[in-house]
Amino acid sequence: MNTHKKSDILSYILIVIGAIMASFSVALILLPNDAIDYGTAGVAIIISKQTGLPLAPCVFGVFIPFIIAGYIVLGRSFTIKATMGSIAYTLGIRFFEGIPFELNTEHFLAVAFGGAILGAGLSLILRYGGCIDGSEILANIVVKRLSDKTGRNYSMTPVLLAFNALVYVTVFITIDATAALLSLLVYVVATAVIDHFTDHFEAIKQVTIITQEPDKIIVDIKNKLNKTCTIMDSRGAIAGENSTLICYISYFELPIMKDIISEHTGSFSTVSTIDEILR
Template identity: 30%
Template structure:
């Protein structure tokens, strides 16, 4: 019996090690791919058109423009302090992933420094540069890394100031783009702001996915019909939550359901068709696991 338990334990240990190695290889691959994509967006699209990104990357691009020193040097040196901050405040795994991503980004920009410009039109550069940056950064964030120390700084500052991470990053970038107006001119600074906005939205899509999860709470006199219709037309299960009206004291069944962002319009149509006066709350859901929830194709 003891020998059998030892064999089982050994198998579990081996499987755990294999999964850990597989996870590390997968993380390294996607961080590498994301960093290379961002480097291509910088060297092949944005820099030739004098458009910058936000954060530490934007500062590095301006310094590289004003000095003979290549972009990769500034990317590594300016992000290095945030690596030590991340290691101390957030954790070893995060810091190592961040360092690997920044090193890969810096080396990639060195290798692509003499790359011929992909586009020469500012509008095309804004759109495709923002998409490339957002795709690269989003891919790295999704796999536990970071390519810009601004996020790390914002997370740490948030604990001491009455501002959210997003507000802190916005304030930092307003300062950076204001300086860019003097370095590149007002037009290019405004192009840079548009690029950052596109990159920001692309990051959101890459990190969360097109089928971002949402949840809905529905209070209606037609709960049963709504629940049955959701099951028939969306293929989603619902859960009844027990509630009580504060004014009437009546017991109420509250419908709770999780669905994808692509199903939101159809969900609203169902509720509106059956009970236009229903009280509805729809909110974003960060992650869904377990149960019978599955992503479905939308037809």
């Protein structure tokens, strides 16, 4: 078994572990303490509470359209990981709902602890190329469409904030103010943990590639990501003349970029987070 396949298997395992951690937090800590998850999982929880339908089917049902959209925009590899994570999360919700468990502490502490576990689980999923939240896929699609039309790069943060604001307003109206405030605390804690381990996944990523064969990489980036590059001549102390390519992409496009780079041996690349691009 080659190194690439071992890496893929490890990523699938860690995505499943992350999904189980997230489902444990939601089913056994957050929901019993009157808080809900955010994103599309939050939408599914609201639907379940308002209709009386089982939560697990609601979660998977809400996420299915986003999986399909992710396949169209982000490709097969992402879709496989997203589907695997979603199934593990759904089965985890179903399993943990049947376990008698009570965290005997104040709601505030329980929700903060649950949000940290949720954030840790989602960090694993995001770090290894998966996703169990359709709002992130939606934000990526919106940003990609805007970038394709305007030629500019945008952060996913405004879309994510707007989506989750709608979720919390809905919780406030349909459930109560306490649930909305506790759920907002979950979002703050979970996103703080995610940002720590994924280096602001919602921000723009700058990929710098140093290579002696830039043309093929540029063609692949254009065909697979519909992105262009800035090209600069550079010189290495040992390697000599080469080219430096700079490309701006979203976090969810990173796995595709990594595949492109891995197909072209002899290149060196780095990834950094860009908070803002001025024009």
